[in-house]
Amino acid sequence: MMIISTVKLPEECKRLIPVKDEGITEDDIRNAEIIMLWPSQAREILPKAEKVKIIQTFSAGVDDFPFELLKKDQLLYSNAGAYSISVAEHAFALILALAKGVGVKKRVETYPLNNSTILILGAGGIGSEVAKIAKLGFNMYVIGVSRSFKGTYYDEKYSLKDLEKVIGRADVIVDTLPLNKETRGILNYSVLSKVKEKCIIVNVGRAETVVEDDIYRILKEKPGVRFGTDVFWRVNGKENFSTSKLWELENFTGTPHIAGATANERVLKNALIQACKNVYRILNEGEGENKVKIEDYI
Template sequence: MKVVSTEKLPEKLKTILIIDDPTSKDLEDADVLIGWPSRINLVIEKCKNLKMIQTFSAGVDNLEFKLIPPHVKIFSNAGAYALPVAEHAWGLILAAAKGVNIKERLTAYQIYGRTLLVVGGGGIGTEVARLGRSFKTFNVGISRSFKDITVFDKTDEITKAKEYVREADIIVDTLPLNLKTKGILNYDLLSGVKKNCIIVNVGRGETVDEDGMFKLLSERNDVRFATDVFWKDAEGKENFFTSKLWKLNNFFATFHTAGAYGNNEVMVNAMSIAIDNVKRFITGEETRNEVKISDYIEKS
């Protein structure tokens, strides 16, 4: 099979024959296309022989699914950034709990032994819960599926979110963005959170309803929200600097750096995981992280 990458790759990652400086003919003949969603979108219509798309990114919400023929199998790189993102989530939890980088003096919250609710049971959610053990947290996970239930003290369906939100001291959103998760953390769900609740988002910005979060934080100064991901503006860019949440003193943020932005070690490891999945596809072995297209495209 002909494997084409939209990105230049380090030589040590070329453990299979990969063309990373493709001509138009290479794209036309490609069986497998690997790269970042934004670059894949630019060339997808040139690929006439495609059988597989593999992203380097964990999330695939930026893929132009309507351009992809229905027979093409799509795979994300979910879990490849789980450790750095989970570390970052705990950095945000601690920053919010202790009032780090806020100009006024805030009451410090204790997190040892508290109830941690992880929304999303994939790689990131699993590692967030695992790290929580160091703080002796009681780990509750709600998700459609779980990578490893052993790190949780209790698990349940995500449809039961409302009853668990009321009991959580810390809520960490690790969800991908799709039709089912957009705006799932809204005012109606979160308005009943406990006093001094800390909410963290390291999934995708739009899984949290921005207006609802602004209303909640405005009404409840005891609640703190920390995020690494933002909402898209009219041009499709994350509104890092223009979100109205910056007006509030119970809002904390970093700028989509949880995946160890700029860290070559993490990036090479993530690319290696993606390429390994391509190998599995070519050799007929069991593949990982196949995307359900129905989660991203509404039925006409």
């Protein structure tokens, strides 16, 4: 079976699967049955891939994948969980910065984390790591709101439809949701208006799960609410990190989509190896992890 990768892979991958990752030709693309790539590369590569049956992404999220190019007999697998620890650490970096006034040029009220209540939106790989840090590091009461759950650190579990009922109990809210039809705009004004007057909200999932105008309005109406995000809304295909109007507000902070730490050699290597291990499972067990439900996106 012909397997190609658009990225140079660690040697550990070569010992797992027979993959070509250098000197890829047009014939290689045409004949490949499994292709490993970043979603941003799919639009150029997939139209040439006449025999491909399986696409494995290196990214955890696939919201920017060109689903319209997928054929009915093709399967798409994400790399969900590959960056979970790094993103969870970053979530707490934002939480602590907001809670303790880090980087603020004046004295502000600090918010305690120990024994407070945290609500985690999305209980997959990232959410489960956030829950672990919250419980073991800060003895927080952990509420999970998700379609499915990983990990054992949740004190209460709810479905997404229950979000409005429980969001008002949280001192800290962490959004780790992927972006799909169900989650787009889930944190809108109707939901956000129910948060506590003093609440920390952090987004390390996807920007568009939060309505930008609505979070801006909440931060203006409730100055005790503090919001931090690592993901920004797309304008003409690019995240508006430097131009978002949220920067006008003192109760906001952000980072330019660096939580995944893909610029870190060790983190990226581990992520690439995880993707290769999933291809190994597909080859040897007939099924891999993180198969994408196309109907969630189109």
